[in-house]
Amino acid sequence: MERVTPEQQGMDAGRLARIGAWMDRYVDARKYPGCSVLVARGGKEVYHHATGLRDIERNLPFERDTVARIYSMTKPVTSVAILMLAERGLFHLDAPVSEFIPAFRDMTCLLPGAVDIGQVKACATPTLHHLLTHTSGLSYPFNPGLLPAVMNDVDILFKPDQGSLEAMANKVADLPLAFEPGARWEYSVSIDILGRVVEVVSGKSLAEFFADEITGPLGMTETAFSVVPQGRDRFAALYTPLAGDAMALNSAQKGAETLRRVDDPQTSPFLEASMHSGGGGLTGTLDDYMKFTEMLRRGGELGARLLSPKTVDFMRRNHLRGDIASMGPASFAEQPMEGMGFGLGGSVVLEPGRTRVPSSVGDFSWGGMASTFFWTDPVLDLSVVFFTQLSPSSSYPARAELKALIHGAVVA
Incomplete structure (x- = not known):
């Protein structure tokens, strides 16, 4: 992806720099071990920042090419x-x-x-x-x-x-x-x-289908159910602020340690995954997932065509009879349900005012349990991918804050 100045794409560099300061505050406050963000507009990179550590115990930095568990950000891939x-x-x-x-x-x-x-x-x-x-x-x-x-x-x-x-x-x-x-x-x-x-x-395993039909054609060479061999020394640890199981939300209790390691990258089951979880199993890098995000923004094509533009448009429409809130949800969610519909594999903004988060109508997004997040904005022509490794993703309001920061940097 070509990198350009933010001003070339109608964004303010000084306002984008607020994102880095915000991320640094999360790390300094020991809310996140480390994190990385990539922002593109019109298919051009306008901002990247990485900060903190991917492995606190080994003092290893969280970098642009850090390999992370993307958990439910696997869902849009399976939906495709x-x-x-x-x-x-x-x-x-x-x-x-x-x-x-x-x-x-x-x-x-x-x-x-x-x-x-x-x-x-x-x-x-x-x-x-x-x-x-x-x-x-x-x-x-x-x-x-x-x-x-x-x-x-x-x-x-x-x-x-x-x-x-x-x-x-x-x-x-x-x-x-x-x-x-x-x-x-x-x-x-x-x-x-x-x-x-x-x-x-x-007639293929899910891993084979992804490699042959999606990640391979898109050049996502670092994304797989098992951490790719060349990425093992870049694989992040997973942390939680909870005292117990990082995914036991019904009995969640904050622990004394806000960054307790719950999955060591050197012994993690993701190193050799037996289960190909279409709902939450992929590991990969920030730039790899941006390729997938850009494929959606471009209507199903990035070097290779996976879907027609009409199918991607169909995918990003609201498929519910109202917003999520009107469907009586009783489940975990780390994002607004009012004013938010659901497409095929991701959520769709119907009314930004009702979500109470700066957005555009038609924003298509989803995140993962380790607090990763992506969205495409068809109005502002944005693609954004955010990576960290903290479970559960409902721990902090980072997604809403990040959207506000990015909207605040759009000046044209």
Whole structure:
């Protein structure tokens, strides 16, 4: 990506420099171990800053080429994979997931007010569209509710050392849904299930499909489910401010140490991942993910065409009947739900005023549990990627603050 002066792209260099000062404050206050940001406008780089440490215990700097766990920023990649296969006429989005994973036949969902996992009724099978939009009735173990509690008990989280995607998808199908498909919005493992659909339809493992069809063509040579061999000495540690499990949000308690290491980069399961989690398994670098972000901004093409502009436009539209807040969510979220819709694999700003975060209508974004974040802005022609390694991502309001900083630097 060509680097230009901010003024060439209608941005103020002095105002952009506020971002670095803001990041430095987060590191100095021991909120983040280290972090890095990349800002592009009109396909030209206008700002980058990195600060702090990727590994506090070993005193290693957080740099532009640091390899990080991107967790749920994997979801848009898997969603692109599904849309690529749909463009080939291999299925339509209203197809029930049971056409690809037979274990999802004869589904049940919890009765309203159920207090036991056995209190269920028969219901429809979720469609691919339900899965793409988190309206499937699936959930996550860190959400509140009966189904998440059972998922937590049986350890359904698609972690890198949890075996095959096929086996875990079948395990999910053994449980009832939290609600009838389409009734609500609830953040869930649904994109992991779609990762298995990609495998079934393509005849390749999800890792192979990504490498052959997405990361390879885009030149994302540092992005994979297992940390790439050449990136192992640049792999970051993961930290949490919580006293217990960094993802046990239902019982979260702040610890005395704001940066407690919970995954050592030298022994991490991400070094040799057995699970290809389409919902949260990828590791990679800031510049690699900017290539993916730029592909979306450019309408499906960056050196190679993955999707048509019409399909990307379809992906970035709101696919809910209102905003997320109107869909009765009961799940974890680190971003606004009022004024925010949901597309295919990411959120979509419907009304910036209602989100209470400086935005443009049509902003498409998503983040990861380790506080990584990206967005594209079709009005201001922006692409932004932010990396750090702190879980959970709801610890600090960094995403809203970063958007305000960047909007404050746009002067033309």
